[in-house]
Amino acid sequence: MRVRLPKITIWRAIFAAIMLSGLYAxxxxxxxxxGGSTNLSDRFPWGVWIAFDVLCGVGLAAGGFTLVAVVHIFAIERYKPILRPAILTAFLGYSLVVVALLFDLGRPDRLWHPLVMWNPHSVMFEVAWCVTLYTTVLFLEFLPMVLERFGWHQPLEWIHNISVPLMIAGVLLSTLHQSSLGSLFLIVPAKMYPLWYSPTLPAMFYISAIGVGLAMTIFESWHSSRAFGRALELPLLASMGRVLAVLMSGYLWLRFLDLAHRHVLGLLLVNRPETWLFFLEIALMAIPAMLLFQKRIRLQPGALYACAVMVIFGFVANRLNVGVTALESGSGTSYVPRWSEIAVTLSIVAAGFAIFRLIAEYFPVFEAPAGGQPLLVAEKESEEESVPVG
Structure with missing residues (x-):
């Protein structure tokens, strides 16, 4: 009798260590x-679980609504081969954001309260409803992959019949809450460092989310091509890189225009940790934006991937600066995440990667190279060793 046992690799060992530490946390x-598992306090109640797991998690999943709008609303069909992986990434991203909220809420058993206890004057209420509805939309957009896998044609036809209004609703809902996450910080102008507080935060959050959504699509496509032995859709990703360059350039121009309008450019000359963190954030976005304007960079898979990674790190730096750095100066206290906070965050990210790989192996996530039915990665020859047992 021969059974397949997974190979023990350094990455699997790291994954196991991360998940075990996350379970203990x-x-x-x-x-x-x-109080017993974090360094949060009444003076600083939001930490890495909000700044990274929620603010970053929602933004990093923006590739779903961006590509849905491009393919199905603007009818740019050539991007269809990379649409399903983007939808899967978005669905997993939003699902894991909900998981992260269960850790951050003092009473996670009351997560459902905004759905029945309405407060239409609260930005959090709007975000809660939009995230809930959009996660439902993403589930319905992901569902055809499951229905195709099991050959359930009638439900698949029902989903296809409502696909257009479903996708329009998804784009609208995502637009609302991506910007509303920035609106959360408009109520605390005196508590935020001026380099990050701005009345334009909702627009900045929305624009940067679209940009990082494109970067995440490049990131996911590059890793999928290596993990599953698929050809990289380089022409599509290169054109996406050009759009990303324009988008990031416009975003940075608006950032500095806003600083000048609010007369706070002088803070860039002050030798403070906030200044250096601001420059780090800007550099991580400006460098790839300049590089991606060059065609030869966009047509080199490694260089294109590196630029996408820099944009992702720049986006993460921005959200951490808004959610942590900017609020530290106003709260009069310092915050360093406890190891358990980091462990939970890393385990959520690791779980996202693992679940994506599992779904991609057994469900039709990827389009066939020359049209036709989407491919099942598991149908390819397995890379795992067969070990005789017994």
Whole structure:
């Protein structure tokens, strides 16, 4: 008898270590509460679980609504081969954001309260409803992959019949809450460092989310091509890189225009940690934007991937600066995440990668190279060793 056993690799060992530490951190969170498992306090109640897991998580999943709009609303069909992976990434991203909220909320059992206890004057209420509805839309957009896998044609036809209004609703909902996440910080102007507080935060959050959504699509496509032995859709990704360059350039221009309009450019000359973190954030976005204007850079897979990674890190730096750095100066306290906070965050990210790979192996996520039915990665020859047992 021969059974397939997974090879033990360094990456699988790291994954196991991350998940074990995350499980222990979850135990601490459940039995010792926020006070016993985090460095959060009444003076600084939002930490890495909000700044990274939520603010970054929602933005990094923006590739779904961006490509849905491009392919199905603007009818640019040539991007269809990379649409399904983007939808899967978005669905997993939003699902894991909900998981992260269960850790951050003092009473996670009341997560459902905004759905029945309405407060239409609250930005959080609008974000909660939009995220809930958009996650539902993403599930319905992901569902055809499941229905195709099991050959359930009648439900698949029902989904196709409502696909157009569904996708329009998804784009509208995502637009609303991507910008509303920035609106959350408009109510605390005196508590934020001026380099990041701005009345234009909703627009900045929305524009940067579209940009990082494109970068995440390049990131995911590059890793999928290596993990599953697929050809990289380089012409599509290169054209996406050009759009990303324009988008990031416009975003940075608006950032500095806003600083000048609010007369805070002088803060860039002040030798403070906030200044250097601001320059780091800007550099991580400006360098790839300049590089991606060059065609030879866009047509080199490694260079294109590196630029996408820099944009992603720049986006993460921005959200961490808004959610942590900017608020530290106003709160009069300092915040350094406890190891358990980092462990939970890393385990959520690692789980996202693992679930994506699992779904991609057994469900039709990728389009066939020359049209036809989407491919199942699991139908290819397995790379795992067969080990005789017994």
């Amino acid at each position: 979850t135990y601490l969170r459940i039995f010792y509460g926020l």
